[in-house]
Amino acid sequence: MTIGRASVPAKYLPVLVTGCLLVAMFVVGGIRYEGFAGGQVILNVFIDNGFLLVVAVGMTFVILTGGIDLSVGSVVALSTMVAASLMEGPGWPPYLVVPLVLAIGSGLGLVMGYIVQAFDIQPFIVTLAGMFLARGLCYTIGTDSIPIDDPTFTAFAQTRIDLFADLWISPSVIIALVVVGVAAYVLHYTRFGRSVYATGGSEQSALLMGLPVGRTKIAVYTVSGFCSALGGVLLSFYMLSGYGQHAVAMELDAIAAVVIGGTLLTGGSGFLFGTVLGVLVLGLIQTILSFEGTLSSWWTKIFIGMLLFVFILLQRLFSRRSGR
Amino acid sequence: MWPAVVLVLLLALNVFFTPSFFSIEVKDGHLYGSLIDILRFGAPLILVSLGMTLVIATGGIDLSVGSVVAISGALACLQISQDQGVFAAVALALGLCLVLGAWNGFLVAGVGIQPIIATLILMVAGRGLAQLITDGQIITVNSPAYKVIGGGYWLAVPVGILIVIGVLAITAFLTRRLALGMLIESVGVNAEAARLAGIRARGIIIMAYAFAALCAGVAGLMISSNVSSADGNNAGLWIELDAILAVVIGGTSLAGGRFSLGGTVLGALIIQTLTTTIYSIGVPPETTLLFKALVVTAVCLIQSPTFREKVFRRRTAKPGPAPEEKVRVTTA
Numbered sequence: 265m266t267i268g269r270a271s272v273p274a275k276y277l278p279v280l281v282t283g284c285l286l287v288a289m290f291v292v293g294g295i296r297y298e299g300f301a302g303g304q305v306i307l308n309v310f311i312d313n314g315f316l317l318v319v320a321v322g323m324t325f326v327i328l329t330g331g332i333d334l335s336v337g338s339v340v341a342l343s344t345m346v347a348a349s350l351m352e353g354p355g356w357p358p359y360l361v362v363p364l365v366l367a368i369g370s371g372l373g374l375v376m377g378y379i380v381q382a383f384d385i386q387p388f389i390v391t392l393a394g395m396f397l398a399r400g401l402c403y404t405i406g407t408d409s410i411p412i413d414d415p416t417f418t419a420f421a422q423t424r425i426d427l428f429a430d431l432w433i434s435p436s437v438i439i440a441l442v443v444v445g446v447a448a449y450v451l452h453y454t455r456f457g458r459s460v461y462a463t464g465g466s467e468q469s470a471l472l473m474g475l476p477v478g479r480t481k482i483a484v485y486t487v488s489g490f491c492s493a494l495g496g497v498l499l500s501f502y503m504l505s506g507y508g509q510h511a512v513a514m515e516l517d518a519i520a521a522v523v524i525g526g527t528l529l530t531g532g533s534g535f536l537f538g539t540v541l542g543v544l545v546l547g548l549i550q551t552i553l554s555f556e557g558t559l560s561s562w563w564t565k566i567f568i569g570m571l572l573f574v575f576i577l578l579q580r581l582f583s584r585r586s587g588r
Numbered sequence: 589m590w591p592a593v594v595l596v597l598l599l600a601l602n603v604f605f606t607p608s609f610f611s612i613e614v615k616d617g618h619l620y621g622s623l624i625d626i627l628r629f630g631a632p633l634i635l636v637s638l639g640m641t642l643v644i645a646t647g648g649i650d651l652s653v654g655s656v657v658a659i660s661g662a663l664a665c666l667q668i669s670q671d672q673g674v675f676a677a678v679a680l681a682l683g684l685c686l687v688l689g690a691w692n693g694f695l696v697a698g699v700g701i702q703p704i705i706a707t708l709i710l711m712v713a714g715r716g717l718a719q720l721i722t723d724g725q726i727i728t729v730n731s732p733a734y735k736v737i738g739g740g741y742w743l744a745v746p747v748g749i750l751i752v753i754g755v756l757a758i759t760a761f762l763t764r765r766l767a768l769g770m771l772i773e774s775v776g777v778n779a780e781a782a783r784l785a786g787i788r789a790r791g792i793i794i795m796a797y798a799f800a801a802l803c804a805g806v807a808g809l810m811i812s813s814n815v816s817s818a819d820g821n822n823a824g825l826w827i828e829l830d831a832i833l834a835v836v837i838g839g840t841s842l843a844g845g846r847f848s849l850g851g852t853v854l855g856a857l858i859i860q861t862l863t864t865t866i867y868s869i870g871v872p873p874e875t876t877l878l879f880k881a882l883v884v885t886a887v888c889l890i891q892s893p894t895f896r897e898k899v900f901r902r903r904t905a906k907p908g909p910a911p912e913e914k915v916r917v918t919t920a
Contacts, residue, residue: 400877569713
C-alpha cells in the first residue's frame with residue numbers, strides 16, 4: 265500500500281487544498297471586515313492557538329503510525345493543574361515545575377504506548393483510559409481553578425516580542441514554532457521519522473523490513489504525551505491558572521487539525537506543515553466568527569464538523585485514486 | 589461471567605456501608621429504593637449501550653451518540669415549548685435521530701470512512717447543532733405528559749425502566765430469535781466476505797447505526813424529560829465513552845463479530861452502581877473518573893489475549909511463548 269506516493273502532485277494535493285482554503289478564508293475575511301487583513305490577525309491566531317499547535321504536532325506523530333490519542337486534552341489540563349498547585353502550595357520554582365510536568369506527560373504517554381504495543385490493545389481504548397485517568401487526577405488535586413501568580417510565569421505571559429511595524433508575538437509562539445521545526449526535522453529527515461511513516465504505511469511490512477515497529481509505536485505516544493504536557497505549560501502561560509476543566513474536548517480539535525491538514529487517518533501519509541495549516545484554519549474560523557459578531561460560538565463546531573466532512577471525503581477520493 | 593461477579597461485589601460493598609441498600613418499599617404507589625434508583629438513573633446509559641453494542645458488533649464504533657442525546661432532547665423541548673403536541677414532538681425528535689444515524693451508517697458503509705472518524709464529524713457538529721436548536725439557552729418545558737418519559741411511573745414501576753425492558757426485549761428477540769444477530773456478527777467478522785455470501789452488509793451496517801442513534805434519541809428524551817429541560821451543551825456529555833466502556837466490560841470485543849446484550853446491560857449497571865457506590869461510601873465524587881480508568885485498563889488487559897498469554901504462561905513457566913519472538917524482532 266503506497267498511498268499518496270504514486271505521484272508528486274497527489275502527495276502534496278491535500279496540503280495544497282488546505283493552503284488554498286486558508287488563503288481564501290483570509291481574503292474573504294479581508295474583504296468583509298475592516299481591520300482584518302493585517303499581519304497581526306494572523307499572528308493573533310498563532311498567539312491564541314500556540315498550545316493547540318504543539319498538541320496537534322504530537323497528535324500528528326500518533327496518527328501517522330495509524331493510532332489515535334484521546335488523552336491529550338486531559339493531559340493538557342493535568343499539566344496546568346500540577347504546575348499551578350506545585351507553585352501555589354509548596355511554592356516550587358518554575359525551573360523545577362516545568363521539567364516535572366513535561367516528565368509526567370511523557371511518562372503517561374510512555375505507559376499508554378507500552379500497553380498499546382505490548383498487549384496489542386486498540387489505541388482508542390487505551391488512550392480513553394488515559395483520558396479518564398488524567399482528568400480524574402486533575403479533580404483529585406482540586407476541583408477549583410488555581411490561579412498562578414509566580415513572577416516568572418506572569419512575566420513570561422506578559423512578554424511581548426515586537427516584530428517590525430507594530431506587529432508582536434508572545435514567547436509561546438516562538439516555543440510552538442520551535443516545536444514544529446524540530447518535529448518536522450525529526451519526521452522528514454531522521455531514521456525515527458521514516459520508521460513512523462513505515463509503521464503507519466504497513467506495520468507488517470515494516471516489521472519484515474526489520475524496522476523497530478514496537479519502539480516506534482511506544483515512542484510516538486511518548487512524543488504525544490510530551491507535546492500535550494508542553495501544550496499544558498503554554499496554556500498555563502496563556503490562562504495563568506490551573507483548572508481541571510481546561511482543554512475539555514481539545515483532543516477533537518487536535519484530531520480535526522491533523523485531518524484538515526491532510527494527514528491520512530489510516531497512517532503513513534501526511535505532512536507536519538499540513539497540521540500547522542489545519543490549526544491555522546481552525547483558528548481563523550474562530551477569528552472570522554468573532555469579527556462577524558452576530559454569529560454564535562456553536563457555529564464554530566458546525567463549521568469544523570463540515571470542514572472535517574469535506575476533507576475526509578477528499579482523503580477518500582485521493583486514496584482511492586492512487587491506491588488502485 | 590466476570591461482569592456479574594464484579595456487579596455482585598459492588599452491590600455487596602454497598603450493603604456493607606448502607607445496610608438498608610437492598611430494601612425496596614412502596615411509597616405513594618411508587619417503588620422506592622437504592623436498587624430502583626440505580627436502574628432508573630442507569631436507564632439512559634443502558635439504552636445508549638444497547639445501540640452501541642450492535643454498532644460495535646459490526647466492527648464499528650459510534651462516537652456521536654452523546655451529541656444525538658443532546659439533539660433529541662433539545663428538539664423535543666423546543667417543539668413542546670412552541671405548543672406542539674408531545675407525541676408529535678417526540679416523533680419528530682426520534683425521526684431526526686434516525687436520519688442522523690442513517691447518515692453515520694451511510695458514511696461508514698456507503699463512503700467507506702473509518703467509523704471513529706465518520707462519527708467524529710457528527711460528534712463535533714452535532715453538539716453545535718444541539719446548541720443551535722436551543723439557541724445556546726437551556727429550554728425549560730412544563731408538560732406533565734412529557735415528564736412521564738423520564739420521571740413517570742406505570743404500575744408503580746418507573747417508566748424509564750419499562751422502556752429499557754421493552755427495547756431490550758425487542759432487540760433480544762430480533763437478534764437472537766431471528767437471523768439478524770448472526771447477520772450482524774458475520775458483517776463484523778468480515779464485511780466483504782459477508783457481502784460475497786449474499787448478505788446485504790451495507791444495509792445491516794446502516795441499520796445498526798440508525799438503531800444506535802434511535803436508542804440515543806430515546807435516552808436523550810429520558811434525560812431531558814427527567815429534568816423538564818434541554819441543555820444542548822451538557823446533555824449526554826461523555827455518555828459515548830461510558831457506553832463504549834459498558835459494552836467492553838460486557839465482553840463484546842471491539843474488533844466486532846461477537847456481541848452480548850446481557851453483558852452490555854451488566855456493564856452499564858456496573859458503571860451506574862460504581863457511581864452510586866462512590867457517593868454512598870463517601871469517596872469524593874471527583875475520583876469516579878480514576879476508578880473508571882482503572883476498570884477500563886483492568887478489563888482490557890484481562891480481555892487481551894497477548895496479556896493473558898504473557899502473564900499466565902510466565903506463571904506456569906513454559907518455555908518459548910510466541911509473543912516473545914515478536915518482541916525480539918521489534919527490538920532488533
